[in-house]
Amino acid sequence: MDNYPTLFPTQQSSSSTSASFHSRHPSHQSSNMIGIIPVFGSLHGGSSSGFSGLNDEMRATTSHGDAENEMKPGKKKENKVRKPRYAFQTRSQVDILDDGYRWRKYGQKAVKNNKFPRSYYRCTHQGCNVKKQVQRLSKDEGVVVTTYEGVHSHPIEKPKDNFEDILNQMQIYSNF
């Protein structure tokens, strides 16, 4: 199946699946991407990544999440399709970073070792099971970690064609 038509920051050719950070609310804060961590379904290694402090805080988030949606004991699907997971570390004053998609909040839980809660969002598009969770580091209040799970299979709901947005994307991509 074509579950994964496009991946994330692999190539710059797919601008549709990219993320354009812009706030819907009239609160324009300075958001500088200071780190991006592609998290795959292999966390068993443990110290495979060199993200010391950050990874330590995020371990609780990505600890037991490794495989696809259906992983039932006894009836494990041979589906080797693992859901891609990407963690974005962004410097922003606000938690809500609109990437162009429409998200619906479906939960909020307190995180251990963290004074700030974690918000769970889900793409409101029908058939799009992309999830995303936003967490703020207790150590650095100005750092927001956004973890995307899954890949969108539909165009971005863009309010309008803003060159600024596209420019913003390109800047983000050329940042690393």
Next chain:
DNA sequence: CGGCTTTGACCGGCGC
């Protein structure tokens, strides 16, 4: 009036 946030309860897995 519709879509979305909120918030507590619930569930399944894992560790002890």
Next chain:
DNA sequence: GCGCCGGTCAAAGCCG
């Protein structure tokens, strides 16, 4: 077997 923990559901309320 029990309790903890992270993730999800769902009813009610809020806001445009």
